[in-house]
Amino acid sequence: MNAYSRYVAKKVFWYGLTLVIAIGLNFILPRLIEGNPVSMIASKMTSGMTDSDSIKRVYETFTVEFGIDQPLWTQFGIYLKNLFTGNLGTSFGLYPKPVTDILASAVPWTVGLQLPAILVGWLIGNLLGAIAAYRKGVFDKVLFPVALFINSIPFFTLAIIMLYVFALSLKWFPLSGDMTSRWYHS
Numbered sequence: 223m224n225a226y227s228r229y230v231a232k233k234v235f236w237y238g239l240t241l242v243i244a245i246g247l248n249f250i251l252p253r254l255i256e257g258n259p260v261s262m263i264a265s266k267m268t269s270g271m272t273d274s275d276s277i278k279r280v281y282e283t284f285t286v287e288f289g290i291d292q293p294l295w296t297q298f299g300i301y302l303k304n305l306f307t308g309n310l311g312t313s314f315g316l317y318p319k320p321v322t323d324i325l326a327s328a329v330p331w332t333v334g335l336q337l338p339a340i341l342v343g344w345l346i347g348n349l350l351g352a353i354a355a356y357r358k359g360v361f362d363k364v365l366f367p368v369a370l371f372i373n374s375i376p377f378f379t380l381a382i383i384m385l386y387v388f389a390l391s392l393k394w395f396p397l398s399g400d401m402t403s404r405w406y407h408s
Contacts, residue, residue, distance in 0.1 A: 249301050253294070259314035260284045266317075288312075339381035347373030 354365035
């Protein structure tokens with residue numbers, strides 16, 4: 223096996239291991255939290271009810287619906303099957319909304335916020351680096367570390383900073399919602 227194949231195999235191994243660990247943590251961490259999401263949903267649904275048998279039936283129905291009555295390994299198998307078929311289930315917090323609907327509504331806004339942040343961070347970082355390399359001297363000693371710093375800012379952090387500057391301070395964009403709600407309701 224040549225050096226390039228070993229390098230690729232090593233990268234694939236580490237990416238695969240990271241994926242397995244992320245999937246495992248995503249499954250187990252919510253189950254380690256105190257309380258039961260079914261209790262929360264059932265209490266919302268049964269508020270105002272006085273019949274204890276009806277309340278118990280609602281709780282049991284949600285327990286079966288979310289598979290909490292199954293052993294942990296069975297739950298994990300169902301979780302993996304659903305994950306790889308694209309069925310992310312029903313949201314506990316926004317019951318009965320499917321998780322895929324929540325993600326689908328968030329993706330355009332996430333891309334719309336991240337893409338400009340990525341482009342601005344890349345442009346500013348590379349521009350400062352190019353100026354520092356071209357001018358040398360003081361520019362190189364000052365701008366190079368600044369360029370490295372800006373280029374190393376995580377894109378989501380830069381997105382939050384841009385949100386603060388352009389939406390909160392300058393009020394050029396809405397802080398939440400979309401542009402149509404800002405223009406029609408202001």
